[in-house]
Amino acid sequence: MARAVTPARKATVTVFAWGVGLLIFFPILWTILTSFKTEAEAIASPPSFVGFDWTLENYSTVMERSNYFLHFLNSVVISVGSTLIGLLVAIPAAWSMAFVPGKRTKDVLMWMLSTKMLPPVGVLIPIYLIFRDTGLLDTRTGLVIVLTLINLPIIVWMLYTYFKEIPVDILEAARMDGASLRAEIIYVLTPMAVPGIASTLLLNIILAWNEAFWTLNLTAANAAPLTAFIASYSSPEGLFYAKLSAASTMAIAPILIMGWFSQKQLVRGLTFGAVK
């Protein structure tokens, strides 16, 4: 039986949840609002919330000055490409570690995670040199490789925790019924793990989309994704807030929309196994 909830309590919780939600969303909202202001209004104090002259000037300036679609396409290729390749490698890896653990599985997992503890800048020069010698600097292929590698530990870890939640008994029952390893993975494991795989996929696309260290440092004119597009609108000397906001809005809009449509999958995946 569900616990009885008084209307007052329900109202309080609702207000609180909306409050927290708005608080988290506020910076994005402010960025979007600022993108419709003039540079003078963007720095006006006190700032106006909606009562200003709305203008699309910043968007037209940004479109005129930068090749948005090239950056956008680069972002899509890099984030989707690196995530898919990452999943291809990580699903078998996570399966074996979750269902056929060996003596050192825990250590292997820990070791994978430890690669995330190193500050990226520590390996910038070696990677830059390798990229220079292999001709991968400023190429999408190079970025897909790097982002796949840096996100792989997270993909493996996420999938591993999801797979762990799936009762081994079900897989064993399938085996008893004569299912091959292939059939077991495709027809039994995967359907049960879909929410987990989906949320891993979405989260990694978001991570790769937002990655701003490697994507800035390994690109120049050709493979630069939206992170470089944003970085070209910031300046320590000069007024740029409105144009920067317009560029940021254009850079986050696709991923925001994707997140909106897939929020059910995301929430389901992220809370999968949270209640035991």
Added chain:
Amino acid sequence: MKFKSMLLGAVSLGVMTGLVHAETITIATVNNGDMIRMQGLTDDFTAKNPDIEVEWVTLEENVLRQRVTTDIATKGGQYDVMTIGTYEVPIWGKQGWLVSLNDLPESYDVDDLLPAIRGGLTVDGELYAAPFYGESSMVMYRTDLMEKAGLEMPEAPTWDFIAEAARAMTDKENEVYGICMRGKAGWGENVAFITAMSNSFGARWFDMDWKPQFDQQAWKDTLTFYLDLMKDAGPPGASSNGFNENLALFQTGKCGMWIDATVAASFVTNPEDSEVADKVGFALAPDKGLGKRSNWLWAWSLAIPAGTDNEAAAKKFVEWATSKEYLELVASNEGWANVPPGTRTSLYENPEYKKVPFAEMTLQSINSADPQHPTVDPVPYVGVQFVAIPEFQGLATVIGQQFSAALAGTITADQALRSAQQVATREMTKAGYIK
């Protein structure tokens, strides 16, 4: 196998397009008005050089610095022209990382470059970068508030006058603060400002034996003066104010005086963005009567990394972008006030340019800065608001945090200087300057 052949195909395709098409040069630059204008005018260059194509990489200053430093240090070859400042040129030139520009044609008229700027870009007689625009710093003040305070700004004020005027102009109830100065931590932010200021107080970063000087009285005087003045007449939360924050404050009428880059003059006098556009006066950066003023010197310049495959094309571009003809091109398109300032003597002799209200003061400010002899007492380094050694960036970042903390009131001036001295001594010993 498939991937390999695809890669091979892609590479050969790349090579072939390179053969068929024009030569492409990639230019890395910063995001500021003058550079964006140059991008807009690229058609003029490509029309004159149809065999050269130009690609731009525009980045925020600090991102760009990190990016081009990595590339040049590893000989990555991603850029053919780099926008770098007076801090990088002496260091990179000495390393042999840059192509010498001594062979520019006579028509370029290299002697027309302002001597102070040219000096900052020359290492052992070799010009390693061509200045695109130069700047110094000066006092921008509100003529109406100065009048209200019953004072008159001299052309070359002293720090004592500035302090007196700042305190007189302050009206905290109406959110008017007498003076706005940089407080945000960073080697290009508060350290640039306070270092230039300290030059006028007779302080220096190092003595001739590279021993840090933060334990000397002159530094204590500088920092105490700065902190006291900001406490009495500065805006609240000044420890997070950099150029842009102060620009916003000044443009909305909240600062009586603002000491910062000369390039700001065109912003604050632009009626589209500035509420106080018609009430701004200019004066030289203040001094303390010791023979050095507190203005800095900076030039965003175009340099060519050694080892680029497109050296000749890159040189053509650098020549075009920093030529006299380019200045005329900008003037004919956007007016003289939008011409990149501070690089050529002939610009300041141009009667049309003389009409620009801040032209004369910018020239005087630039000319009064001397990067070779920045301080009252002799120093072993080059640079007015920085020390042109590779260790400076890291060192100044830490020291900037100390100065900013002192401004925020979390530590005292003495504590800030003590840590600065400690950090500098440690780093300079480690780097082998102090034996």
